[in-house]
Amino acid sequence: MSEHYTGDVTTGGPPDVRTLTGLTISKLSVGPMENNAYLLRCPASGDQVLIDAANEAPRLLELVGDAGLSTVVTTHRHMDHWVALEEVVATTGARSLVHAADADGLPIASEPLADGDRIRVGERWLDVIHIVGHTPGSVALLYQDDTDGRHLFTGDSLFPGGVGNTEQDPVRFNSLIDDVEQKVFGRLPDDTWFYPGHGKDSTLGAERAALPEWRARGW
Template sequence: MTRGYTGEVSPGTPADVRELGTLTISKLSVGPMDNNAYLLRCRATGEQVLIDAANEAPRLLELAGDAGLAAVVTTHRHMDHWVALEEVVATTGARSLVHADDADGLPIPSESLVEGDRVRVGDCELEVIHIVGHTPGSIALVHRDDAGGTHLFTGDSLFPGGVGNTDQDPVRFASLINDVEQKIFDRLPDETWFYPGHGGDSTLGAERPALPDWRARGW
């Protein structure tokens, strides 16, 4: 992995780039809500996929460069994660992908994803994990790298320090914490590095001891 990668970015700063064995991850923060967008590039083929065309389309298109985009995956339907989607898709011709339960919330027609689907990035793939609670169709995307470990893109379902906002709805919170525990922490190893929709990164091992506290506090 690239030395010096921290995952600490802010609007207006350059992307932070991480080289895995088979995939390059470029993390960019866009304003005004400090959203993270992730450009994934297959190191073998050069094919690229963007996770969350959140805002600032010109910066996202500059990041993608001449290689363009095969697809844009939207992690959930909240508007701050798709403001630039229409322009990015129109400019690049990329496919727009979102979970079926959030598809109605996007500004353009999009192909539907469901639990267990695979999104190709050249020779690499992302597995779709459906995490219900932040929104009905929130997803996480996991990449298992041949030489670089397990990497997870969590949208707004999981952050360092807790799960995503459920507007103090106990039913939504129970769904979210259960899915995060059962579909992420119970399935993936502690060394899994995760990349959220806002802010810095973490590992599952660093967050795992706090799971009972998250559940007890109810957010």
């Protein structure tokens, strides 16, 4: 595992690259809303998958390079996570995936995802976890391996310090905090590293003790 990855990136700056045994993760921040985009590469096959073609298509395509792109996964339907989707797909020929409940929000026809689906990254896989609340079709994507551990891409459902924005809607908030507690913290160990849609990364262990506080404050 790469010893120098921090997950700290700035818009306009270089990607931060994490080299695992079975997967290489490149994290790039794009403007204007400081979205994180993640390029996953299987070193054995060269296959590449992009999580959130958020914006700045030329920078994303430069990150992809000449190796090509098989798939773009959109974590949820909010526009700041798919501004570059149409151009990236048109340029690379990649297929576009999004949860069925958020498919109508995207600018191009995309294949639907469901909870429990698996997305191939060459010889590796991402498990789809449906998390309802930030949007109806938000997903987290889990890579897990005996050597590499567990790595979770959470979109805007989970951040260091709290769950995603539910616009002060108590029904949406309760759905989101329930799903995050049950499907993420209830399923995965403390050493799981998670990669959010904006800002810095964290681990589930660093956040777990704050879950009751998040629920009590309602956001």
